[in-house]
Amino acid sequence: MDRILWKVLAFLVCAVLLFLVPLLNMLERQDDIAYNIVFAECSRFADICRDTGYITPNLYTDFVNRLNSTGNTYQVRMTHIKRSVNPVYRQTGNTMEFTGDYEIIHVTRGEDEILDVLFPLTPLSPLDESRRYKMAMGDLFFVEVQNRGKTMAVALRDMILFSNTKTPCIFVRAGGMVRNEAY
Amino acid sequence: MKLTSLAILFVIIILPFLFISDQSSKTAAEDRKLRTYYDNIIDNAVQDAAFILSRNAHEESGNARQAAAAAFFDTLYYSFYSYADLAAKARIDACVPLLVFLENEGFCLYALNPYNDVRGQTVVRHTWFPVQHYIGETLSGRFSVRYTLGSDVYVYDQLDKSFYQGDYRDFRDKISFFNDEQTFENLKLGAVNNSVRKEIMRYMEQYNSWASGKSLYISIEFPSIDDSDWKRALTDEGILVFAQGFPVLSGKSYRHYALGGARVIRKAPIVGYSWHGILYYCRTDCEYYNKIVLTDTGFDPDSIIYFSDEYEAAQNGHFPCPYE
Numbered sequence: 066m067d068r069i070l071w072k073v074l075a076f077l078v079c080a081v082l083l084f085l086v087p088l089l090n091m092l093e094r095q096d097d098i099a100y101n102i103v104f105a106e107c108s109r110f111a112d113i114c115r116d117t118g119y120i121t122p123n124l125y126t127d128f129v130n131r132l133n134s135t136g137n138t139y140q141v142r143m144t145h146i147k148r149s150v151n152p153v154y155r156q157t158g159n160t161m162e163f164t165g166d167y168e169i170i171h172v173t174r175g176e177d178e179i180l181d182v183l184f185p186l187t188p189l190s191p192l193d194e195s196r197r198y199k200m201a202m203g204d205l206f207f208v209e210v211q212n213r214g215k216t217m218a219v220a221l222r223d224m225i226l227f228s229n230t231k232t233p234c235i236f237v238r239a240g241g242m243v244r245n246e247a248y
Numbered sequence: 249m250k251l252t253s254l255a256i257l258f259v260i261i262i263l264p265f266l267f268i269s270d271q272s273s274k275t276a277a278e279d280r281k282l283r284t285y286y287d288n289i290i291d292n293a294v295q296d297a298a299f300i301l302s303r304n305a306h307e308e309s310g311n312a313r314q315a316a317a318a319a320f321f322d323t324l325y326y327s328f329y330s331y332a333d334l335a336a337k338a339r340i341d342a343c344v345p346l347l348v349f350l351e352n353e354g355f356c357l358y359a360l361n362p363y364n365d366v367r368g369q370t371v372v373r374h375t376w377f378p379v380q381h382y383i384g385e386t387l388s389g390r391f392s393v394r395y396t397l398g399s400d401v402y403v404y405d406q407l408d409k410s411f412y413q414g415d416y417r418d419f420r421d422k423i424s425f426f427n428d429e430q431t432f433e434n435l436k437l438g439a440v441n442n443s444v445r446k447e448i449m450r451y452m453e454q455y456n457s458w459a460s461g462k463s464l465y466i467s468i469e470f471p472s473i474d475d476s477d478w479k480r481a482l483t484d485e486g487i488l489v490f491a492q493g494f495p496v497l498s499g500k501s502y503r504h505y506a507l508g509g510a511r512v513i514r515k516a517p518i519v520g521y522s523w524h525g526i527l528y529y530c531r532t533d534c535e536y537y538n539k540i541v542l543t544d545t546g547f548d549p550d551s552i553i554y555f556s557d558e559y560e561a562a563q564n565g566h567f568p569c570p571y572e
Binding site for chain 1: 256292299322323559
């Protein structure tokens with residue numbers, strides 16, 4: 066009986082050491098590569114959008130396709146922060162009085178609004194100008210990419226260590242000010 | 249002992265070592281990722297600020313600086329996802345204590361400064377420090393010189409008690425150092441370097457004595473800057489940013505500096521013309537245009553139109569010049 070237990074234990078240890086650990090190592094390298102690709106693509110996409118001042122449907126689908134080619138699925142979040150300079154009026158009774166000041170108002174536009182412009186309900190050619198999402202010079206534009214669910218490496222590590230990782234292992238943010246209006 | 253037991257013993261002994269080295273290498277990799285991320289954000293923010301600065305170059309310099317500083321912090325706050333979070337903003341402010349704006353006539357610090365507000369509470373915010381000039385050493389024992397980033401100088405003659413202003417070449421007969429362009433450039437760079445460095449050092453000393461013992465603010469140090477970077481920063485209008493103390497995982501504390509050049513690059517305007525019945529456009533310094541098109545007797549000079557950029561030219565039906 067004792068011998069059989071030892072054999073089972075030896076078998077398990079062998080399985081872990083011979084197969085799972087090298088596999089885990091390999092998958093982790095794959096994650097590193099995926100991170101680098103996502104990082105590069107994300108910066109590229111954000112830079113193109115910032116340098117041209119608009120997003121086209123083709124650009125966006127191309128970006129998402131490139132991300133998906135890494136074998137994981139990703140959640141892409143875009144934010145466009147619209148900047149407008151407004152005069153400040155003070156209301157006294159019924160009259161509006163100009164205070165001489167101005168203020169800068171930031172309006173954040175989320176992913177939904179951007180995607181609604183890029184992919185409208187009515188079918189249009191992707192090159193149609195109304196499908197461009199336009200931003201103004203001086204606005205801010207950010208892209209955030211994180212992987213959905215678990216990557217293979219994380220899943221395998223969770224299996225070996227009996228843990229449950231909730232944080233995304235690939236998380237990239239890029240963006241900044243829009244510098245051009247080339248539309 | 250059997251061979252299998254020996255193997256298991258070996259694995260048990262070696263496993264902790266492997267684990268620890270694996271963990272530390274992973275931490276180092278994550279740490280590097282984090283630092284690159286910070287570098288990226290700060291470089292980006294400085295570029296944005298420099299962009300605003302060069303776009304508002306025609307404005308009064310104070311306004312342009314204000315707009316640039318606002319743009320810098322806007323980008324930074326949004327990059328760290330903390331625009332609505334005052335505590336996070338204060339944290340970021342504490343990590344970017346010092347911005348230096350270099351302008352033609354002088355430079356200006358935009359730095360964290362504690363002061364008492366109207367209610368008597370201490371407020372720590374970025375404030376503008378007075379503009380400082382680039383003062384050089386006294387030349388020939390009598391000339392005090394104030395430099396600008398360009399070729400203009402202000403000279404005070406201590407013997408004659410007189411003040412002059414103008415291009416450095418105008419003072420060649422008076423000040424022998426200005427005969428050679430290279431000598432002048434060296435003197436200017438030395439003056440700019442010394443005044444900027446001295447002012448930054450002075451600020452850092454003041455800041456450190458104030459910040460010591462406060463957990464949010466870390467003591468700042470003058471970072472080691474490449475000589476070539478430093479030279480590049482000081483010969484042109486622009487922004488210099490020191491960022492320190494962003495949280496990292498291992499190793500030395502985070503320290504980064506970033507430069508943004510705000511030089512307004514004036515592109516040659518675009519010229520459009522008709523050549524053999526086809527509309528073309530090119531830069532005004534295009535060789536083909538200057539040497540062949542303009543000198544051709546058959547060329548109709550009335551067809552020349554100036555455009556502000558390629559887009560405008562193409563919109564009016566002009567093709568790019570194929571020889572450029």
